[in-house]
Amino acid sequence: MFGYWDALYFIYAFIIGLLISYLLMKWAEKASVGTRKEGDGSKIYISGEDQDKVIPQFEHLQGYFTGRHVMWGFIRGINKMFLTFRREHTGLLTDYVSYLLITVAIVLGVMVIWG
């Protein structure tokens, strides 16, 4: 029914998601040398914390990971977008005023022409 949801659909979706994740993990274990259960390369799974060991290529983890390392790949993948957004957040009062004027001008222009 429109505007409503059935909890069962979410359980189905959750089970399917779990199944896909499991199959992906199994496939990764077979296909990649970096995802062995034991020995070198096992630390590709970040759950294997080892504070004394720095993993090659993953030096930024410094032996263990914290919250800031989570979503590293996600952030890295769309880094340019984040850099653009951050560049606009200058913290300058003049910029805040400019954006306010631009916003009001956009609303005013559109309303006068098409309103």
Next chain:
Amino acid sequence: MNVLPWVIITPLFGAFSMPVISLLGGKFRGHWAVIVSGLTLGIAAKVFYTIWKSNEILVYTLGDTNPIGNGVKFPIRIIWEVDLFGALLALTVTFVSFLAILYSLEYMKHDTGLDKYYALTLVLELGMIGIVITGDIFNFYVFLEIMSIASYALVAFRNDTWEGIEAGVKYMFVGSLASSFILLGIALLYGQYGTLTMAYLAMKIAENPTLISKVALAFLVGGLLFKSGAVPVHMWLSDAHPAAPSSISAMLSGLVIKAGGVYAIARIIFGIFNPGLHSYLKAFDMPALNLNTLGWIIIFFACLTLVIGNAMAVVQNDMKRLFAFSSVGQIGYILLGFGIGIVAYGDKIGEIALTGAVYHIVNHAVIKGLLFFIAGAVIHQVGTKNLNELSGLARRMPFTTLSFIIGAAAIIGLPPLNGFASKWLIYESSAMYNPILAVIAVIGTVFSLAAYTRVLFTFLGVESEKVKMVKEPGNAMIVPMLVLVIIILVMGILSWQISDKIMLPTAKMLEQLNGEYIMALLKFIGGG
């Protein structure tokens, strides 16, 4: 007895009696503020129940029984016109404010100047209540300024740090400019139509929709987008909300941007520039405003807001700043709901979108209140809000972490929590109206998920030196968090009952397909 005026009188009296109460001793002022805000909550609950039960709009004239002037046939007195939307907002405002004041008892106990703090907090609360109950547009502006000035002062309350002062000054400068645009819009409407009563203004604009009314609408919406924290005029928010004491951050993020922002936008569009009335006029080839255009403007800013707000949250290391950007993102969903509500006005899709938006206002107030209380608990106990230093907090503060997990899951929109119910309505209506909008909304949620997952992993990670000696805060901070957790769970479990019994009637009353807001006033003029 009409209890409506007491919802303003009580916090006003509480605020102005604070210097006298402070003479009795430090403890009394906090407890006095709790009593006053508790009473205000009770009155707001009574007002809400009365309107919900009768499904009728409450009109109250200040200083008289009738808004119509002597010898004239139009309203000249200030009226408060409360529909279910206003009453629901008043209830939400008083509830979260009560918890924030209760939370302050312990959170602020090491601060000085608390008589001013509690007085300003009560003034902030009454400003918001005034906004949501008034039916007079200049009175609305007065309450908006009362709310804004109290929030500028509260952001800079801890004046021993540069962060609060800088954020407060920036917020005040740009906030005043935005308020000037709003005042300019009101002045234009008054100059053109000669009335300040919102419902009467709605009739006058429909009779003669001029270019001036369009310009006024643009100034009002532009200024109020700023007050809502919509992108690209959101930057003050990410400075101000983290800089304020956490109890105030909870009120700013949970309430101020709603009452003084999205509520005001919805009230002005649906109350004064009624889309139904103008589409009716258009159908008969009469001069009318094209409010679809305004709907699309709001949708445009909503999409920007929900993507950029949530995306910026992902890359924050300051926990409160992350929550502040998340608030920006959530405002995007609310604006999207209202935008679709305007462009699909009178349609089932529009009704569902409005229901989702109204529902999300309440849900976000509760959830963000909880999240800022959690941030406050962490700052109070650990002394930092830097996520890089908070690793492994879960072992030392298990209740706070569990509350965070529930709050984060709710704000991301995971079923079966309350955030899911409102977001689902917005997703569903946007998918039905235009699937691209639904895709954009989901992209926003992906960023939101990423941002909160980072905090969660921080709390659950390896214990850092900084958190080794910390423990849970005292009961005055735990109880408000616990209450909000319970509310989130209950609202999640009973989400569709709440939607059917409260949110849908509220959205219908806001949408006013039969011009109920105008009709409530017409009873006094004799046309109803």
